[in-house]
Amino acid sequence: MIVIGEKINATRKSIAEALENRDADTIIATAKSQADAGADYLDVNGGDPHAGKEAENIAWLIELVQSNTDLPVAVDTADADAARQGLELADKKPILNSISLESERLKPLLPVAREHECMVIALLMSDDGPPKAVDDRLASTEQLIGKLTDAGKEVGEILVDPCLFPAASDPDSVRKCLDAVAAIRDKWPEVHISLGFSNVSHGLPKRHNVNLAFLAQAIFMGADAGIVDPTSPGTMATIYAAEALAGRDEFCMNYVTAAREGKLD
Amino acid sequence: MIVIGEKINATRKSIAEALENRDADTIIATAKSQADAGADYLDVNGGDPHAGKEAENIAWLIELVQSNTDLPVAVDTADADAARQGLELADKKPILNSISLESERLKPLLPVAREHECMVIALLMSDDGPPKAVDDRLASTEQLIGKLTDAGKEVGEILVDPCLFPAASDPDSVRKCLDAVAAIRDKWPEVHISLGFSNVSHGLPKRHNVNLAFLAQAIFMGADAGIVDPTSPGTMATIYAAEALAGRDEFCMNYVTAAREGKLD
Numbered sequence: 001m002i003v004i005g006e007k008i009n010a011t012r013k014s015i016a017e018a019l020e021n022r023d024a025d026t027i028i029a030t031a032k033s034q035a036d037a038g039a040d041y042l043d044v045n046g047g048d049p050h051a052g053k054e055a056e057n058i059a060w061l062i063e064l065v066q067s068n069t070d071l072p073v074a075v076d077t078a079d080a081d082a083a084r085q086g087l088e089l090a091d092k093k094p095i096l097n098s099i100s101l102e103s104e105r106l107k108p109l110l111p112v113a114r115e116h117e118c119m120v121i122a123l124l125m126s127d128d129g130p131p132k133a134v135d136d137r138l139a140s141t142e143q144l145i146g147k148l149t150d151a152g153k154e155v156g157e158i159l160v161d162p163c164l165f166p167a168a169s170d171p172d173s174v175r176k177c178l179d180a181v182a183a184i185r186d187k188w189p190e191v192h193i194s195l196g197f198s199n200v201s202h203g204l205p206k207r208h209n210v211n212l213a214f215l216a217q218a219i220f221m222g223a224d225a226g227i228v229d230p231t232s233p234g235t236m237a238t239i240y241a242a243e244a245l246a247g248r249d250e251f252c253m254n255y256v257t258a259a260r261e262g263k264l265d
Numbered sequence: 266m267i268v269i270g271e272k273i274n275a276t277r278k279s280i281a282e283a284l285e286n287r288d289a290d291t292i293i294a295t296a297k298s299q300a301d302a303g304a305d306y307l308d309v310n311g312g313d314p315h316a317g318k319e320a321e322n323i324a325w326l327i328e329l330v331q332s333n334t335d336l337p338v339a340v341d342t343a344d345a346d347a348a349r350q351g352l353e354l355a356d357k358k359p360i361l362n363s364i365s366l367e368s369e370r371l372k373p374l375l376p377v378a379r380e381h382e383c384m385v386i387a388l389l390m391s392d393d394g395p396p397k398a399v400d401d402r403l404a405s406t407e408q409l410i411g412k413l414t415d416a417g418k419e420v421g422e423i424l425v426d427p428c429l430f431p432a433a434s435d436p437d438s439v440r441k442c443l444d445a446v447a448a449i450r451d452k453w454p455e456v457h458i459s460l461g462f463s464n465v466s467h468g469l470p471k472r473h474n475v476n477l478a479f480l481a482q483a484i485f486m487g488a489d490a491g492i493v494d495p496t497s498p499g500t501m502a503t504i505y506a507a508e509a510l511a512g513r514d515e516f517c518m519n520y521v522t523a524a525r526e527g528k529l530d
Contacts, residue, residue, distance in 0.1 A: 167509055168517045174510045178485070200510070204517055205524035206502065213506040216478035217485040220443070237471065241478040244432055245439045245465070252433045252469055259470035 001239050002041065002159070002192060002225035004074050004095065005034030008061055010047030019047060019057050027064045035069040037230035038263060041095055042069065044086070045076035055082040062089045074121070074227075080108035087116040095119040097227075098161065099148075101126035101140055106147070114151040121194055122148060123161045130163050137162050137180035138187070145188065159194040159225050160184055166202035167210065174200065174214070178221040185222030194225035208232065216242040224248075237264040266504050267306065267424070267457060267490035269339050269360065270299030273326055275312030284312060284322050292326060293333045300334040302495035303528060306360055307334065309351070310341035320347040327354045339386070339492075345373035352381040360384040362492075363426065364413075366391035366405055371412070379416040386459055387413060388426045395428050402427050402445035403452065410453065424459040424490050425449055431467035432475065439465065439479070443486040450487030459490035473497065481507040489513075502529040 007030050010016050018026035031042055042065050046057030054077060062073050066089075074095035075086030087094055098121035099109045105125075113120050122144040124131050131137045141160050148158050162180045165173040181193050195218055201210035212234050215226070219242035230236055240263070244252040258264055272295050275281050283291035296307055307330050311322030319342060327338050331354075339360035340351030352359055363386035364374045370390075378385050387409040389396050396402045406425050413423050427445045430438040446458050460483055466475035477499050480491070484507035495501055505528070509517040523529055 168521075171512050171515050171517075175512045204509075205521060206529045209499075209502040209506040209529055210510065210520070212477070213481035213503050214510050216481040217507070217510060220482040220485070234474075237474040238478050241474040242482070244469075245475065245479050245482060247436050247440045250436050252436075255475070256433075256470060264471045264474055 001219065001243055002194070003039050003230055003236075003239065004041045004043050004097075004194070004225065004227045005037075005039035005071075005230050006043050006196075006198070006227045007034055007229055007231070008042055008065070009045040009076065010057065011045065015045075016047065019053075019060075022060070024064055027061060028068045031065045031069050031071075033231050034229075035071050038236045039071060039230045041074045042071050043074040043076045043097060043227060046082065049077065049079040049082065054079055055085045058082050058086045059089055062086055066091050078105055078109075080112050083109060083112045084115075087112065087118055090118075093117055093119065095121060095159070097121045098123045099144070100124070101143060103127055110147060110151055113148065113153065119157045119159060119192075120148055120153060121159045121161050124163050130165070131180075133176055134180045134183055137177075138183055141184050141188070141191075145191065155188060155190045156192070159192040160188075161194050161196065164195050164197070164199050166204075167200050167214075168203040178218060181218060181221045181223050192225045193223045194227065195223055196227045198229070208234065211235075212238045215239065216245075219243055219248075220246045240264060266484065266508055267459070268304050268495055268501075268504065269306045269308050269362075269459070269490065269492045270302075270304035270336075270495050271308050271461075271463070271492045272299055272494055272496070273307055273330070274310040274341065275322065276310065280310075281312065284318075284325075287325070289329055292329045296330045296334050296336075298496050299494075300336050303501045304336060304495045306339045307336050308339040308341045308362060308492060311347065314342070314344040314347065319344055320350045323347050323351045324354055327351055331356050340383075343370055343374075345377050348374060348377045349380075352377065352383055355383075358382055358384065360386060360424070362386045363388045364409070365389070366408060368392055375412060375416055378413065378418065384422045384424060384457075385413055385418060386424045386426050389428050395430070396445070398441055399445045399448055402442075403448055406449050406453070406456075410456065420453060420455045421457070424457040425453075426459050426461065429460050429462070429464050431469075432465050432479075433468040443483060446483060446486045446488050457490045458488045459492065460488055461492045463494065473499065476500075477503045480504065481510070484508055484513075485511045505529060 044061040072092035100123040124140040201207035244255040309326040337357035365388040389405040466472035509520040
């Protein structure tokens with residue numbers, strides 16, 4: 001499982017304030033706690049591109065993450081200049097988060113993906129809007145894999161994000177999304193499938209119950225990457241358990257080792 | 266979800282001792298705690314038939330459960346006399362736990378199932394041993410549904426148990442079992458599918474992580490019944506969350522109501 005820590009994101013109030021005040025301690029603490037919890041990448045989001053400081057914010061965040069953890073970053077932006085700057089500052093192979101089939105995102109960002117050695121999150125949004133079923137998700141996956149491999153990426157450098165909607169808003173949307181995960185996994189065994197996991201519980205009480213149950217289900221259906229809060233209780237333990245149950249951890253050795261190392265407490 | 270509370274079982278040391286000493290308080294407390302936690306049925310297992318007291322034990326347990334809770338019982342025995350006595354004592358429509366295709370179990374217990382108004386757990390074991398894959402589970406389901414409907418049961422009175430093996434013993438066994446769950450659900454929409462959930466984590470540390478992740482996965486794949494410990498932290502919350510995610514709780518109303526009533530704490 002590729003665990004992308006979600007917490008350094010300017011849509012969160014504490015991070016917006018830390019960016020505003022150039023409060024390095026808050027960013028460093030948020031980076032270290034996610035690294036200690038088991039993140040493989042740290043997402044860095046520098047806020048609204050229209051506010052004018054996004055590229056500068058991302059550069060500041062990446063420098064702090066890289067000088068205080070050993071983790072690579074996921075450069076989280078829809079702005080080509082901010083993306084380019086972020087990817088160039090990365091010491092270790094980063095993730096570009098994200099391109100999609102939406103013209104205004106694809107046109108500026110595909111060349112950025114081409115020019116840099118990076119992984120790419122490919123969000124299944126198009127000019128027709130968000131996906132609704134399994135078939136349209138499969139068609140968009142095929143198109144995005146085509147465009148990205150034409151741009152020089154390997155299939156294994158792509159993380160398809162099938163667009164998850166809140167369970168409370170549409171009773172069938174979770175099943176459609178996870179049926180699409182299974183269909184994508186079946187058709188492209190090498191592609192990574194990533195979800196913005198916490199979106200599923202939007203609008204519901206006691207969200208952690210829904211988040212952890214969904215994490216277990218999505219991993220079983222074929223997701224192998226995700227934007228999550230690894231410091232949230234139960235998250236890493238659920239990931240280890242779900243991978244063992246999904247048959248991706250032979251004789252549960254990773255799970256048992258994680259338990260022995262105190263990672264499941 | 267049909268929640269069958271598993272704790273009144275003579276294979277547990279505290280229950281064996283309570284049976285030995287006719288310690289009603291322990292049984293009543295175990296019954297009430299499971300009822301309060303949200304069980305729909307309480308399993309009653311009176312111990313080894315070869316010890317000679319099984320029928321008497323089951324009768325004593327059923328009387329205690331029925332006089333201290335409003336719940337129906339699941340009569341858990343392989344012995345026809347104990348089963349017959351238990352089903353006759355039941356005030357509310359009980360579950361017979363369980364018949365299978367094993368000759369020594371099927372022959373004596375099928376007439377008992379025929380003679381009583383009850384639900385029946387149909388365990389997919391046969392004289393060839395435990396099931397190994399999806400196809401043999403489908404074939405055994407078809408045979409058992411045939412025998413039970415010939416004996417007068419409705420498909421909706423049958424709870425198929427596809428036999429779950431510990432994840433630690435065979436890396437692929439969980440997926441085979443849950444693929445069978447999905448195939449059975451697809452072919453017989455009205456049948457219930459029940460699992461002995463805690464078996465999956467046998468031999469692993471920090472078992473609750475594995476139990477809860479598996480519960481979420483199995484419900485998503487189509488299980489709608491199970492023998493569980495409803496008092497174990499997270500179990501009922503995971504059931505509510507997983508059913509909402511599986512599309513079996515329109516607009517998550519049961520989940521939201523359970524949260525409001527404090528059932529997810």
